[in-house]
Amino acid sequence: MIEVQHLSKRYGRVTAVDDISFKVERGEILGFLGPNGAGKTTTMRILTGYMPATEGKAIVAGFDVFEQPIEAKRRTGYLPETPPLYPDTSVIEYLGFVARIKGVPAAERKQRIQQVMERTRIADMANRLCGKLSKGYRQRVGLAQAIIHNPDVLILDEPTAGLDPKQIIETRELIKELAGNHTIILSTHILPEVSQTCQRVVIINKGHVVAIDTPDNLTARLRGSETMYVQVDSSGADASAALGRVPGVTRVAESERKDHHVSYEIDSERGRDVRRDLARTIVNSGWGLLELRPMRMSLEDIFLSLTTDETQTPAAAGDAPPPGTVAATDGAES
Ligand SMILES: Nc1ncnc2c1ncn2[C@@H]1O[C@H](COP(=O)(O)OP(=O)(O)O)[C@@H](O)[C@H]1O
Ligand SMILES: [Mg+2]
Structure with missing residues (x-):
């Protein structure tokens, strides 16, 4: 359903993504795990057609995102790091606007908006201005806009970032529910996220793929x-x-x-x-x-052992913190 082949992205002299390849099968939830600055957002922006790659190829739902961008975008829902909401628009107006630009036929729009509002549990906020929503609701409206045109593929960039523990659990459940009908890539820098939500994990560090496997296999594989x-x-x-x-x-x-x-x-x-x-x-x-x-090796230990040998100097990644800090952000709900 998604195929990434030898993708690279350079911003001037900075190589944000360096020759990465992976596949996601239909109906799968793939976790895209890596510390800040690893290249997750860059990869997702390329997959969603927001910017071109420097090298390589990406195919989404059978369409090359560079050569057939309109077809690919039609089949993709994207939740960026910050959901693109208009503060002075009510939730229902905003979803109406998104449905129109995503090509949902006029006759189906009303019903479709109602469905996604129920699905993402925001119906009670239909008339609230987007600018007045809590962070948790903003994120759910972001998810609602991503699925409004019923895309095959969902690309979710740190969907639980900044949420409180209760909202994190609700968002995870929601994503798992969506997986039945959609193929999902979600990025996170929080380790427990992937073992709880994803069937497979791509671990990236400094633009390189360092491992691709199921959370269980990763654990087993690294146990010498x-x-x-x-x-x-x-x-x-x-x-x-x-x-x-x-x-x-x-x-x-x-x-x-x-x-x-x-x-x-x-x-x-x-x-x-x-x-x-x-x-x-x-x-x-x-x-x-x-x-x-x-004694099982935790996903945290695995992550450290996969990323530390390349990270001798913690400051080398520019804005990336040393990998040890990656795991420390979670814990409240696990
Ligand atoms: N527009 C940009 N211009 C220059 N460098 C960028 C730009 N966007 C991201 N980068 C750099 O590319 C690398 C990967 O960033 P990003 O894809 O945002 O990582 P992640 O989402 O994993 O935190 C980082 O080193 C970041 O500083
Ligand atoms: Mg990012």
């Missing part, structure tokens, strides 16, 4: 070995030697000790489940098994 967290009450005895003798275990590291409660991080050969043998060893030694669980 399996690591278990084990907490034992060994009444003062050193359990590490016994745990190290369990078949398949490659490393035992004590991570914490409080009185008799000792925690270990235990690595094992990939694909080998050592949990039963660990538990048996502990119990047969007469110790207490207090906790035993796999």
Whole structure:
């Protein structure tokens, strides 16, 4: 449904997007994840025909966005970073205006506006001036204008940015509902966003694609070995030697000790489940098994490991913060 091939964009000497390629299948929600300055907005502006690429090709709903821009735009809904609302126009007037310029036939406009207002839950604000809407409602009116002509493809640039935690959850639900009828690319610099909303993630950093995969596969792929967290009450005895003798275990590291409660991080050969043998060893030694669980790499760890080796100097990206700050913005609702 969307195909991006070797796309690059240079602003003078700044390369904002550098040879990126990816595909989005029909009905899919693709997360476009990267720190500020990574090139997300630039890519989305190119896909929506707002500006040309320096190199490369983009196909949306079967139409080349450079060669057949009108056909491509007709099938695309775009929510820019700041929704383009007219402050002195009521919501319903504004949607009427957008429906007209997007070519919704006059006879269908009224019904279509009603439908999208219900869909995005803004019907109660129909007569409110756009300039008087809260941030959450502005964003929903932005979504309403993006879907008014029932496009195949939706391009949403940071749709939850600046919303409070309740609005973020509502917006996520709304996007998931829309996914049935539309193919969606949404950008975000917030990690939990993609695992909660998207089936697949493109991670970009400094204009380069650094990974494309499902959130689950990304997590699994970056786990070099399996690591278990084990907490034992060994009444003062050193359990590490016994745990190290369990078949398949490659490393035992004590991570914490409080009185008799000792925690270990235990690595094992990939694909080998050592949990039963660990538990048996502990119990047969007469110790207490207090906790035993796999340690999963969080999406945050993955993101850092994918983006840090290229980011030795945090200031190098100009306005981009060091990748570590990317994850810190969320947390309120996850
Ligand atoms: N109009 C522009 N002129 C010059 N540089 C720009 C312009 N727009 C964006 N950039 C630069 O391109 C890079 C990517 O920006 P952008 O696509 O907005 O990233 P993101 O949306 O991921 O934060 C940044 O380094 C930014 O400073
Ligand atoms: Mg942006």
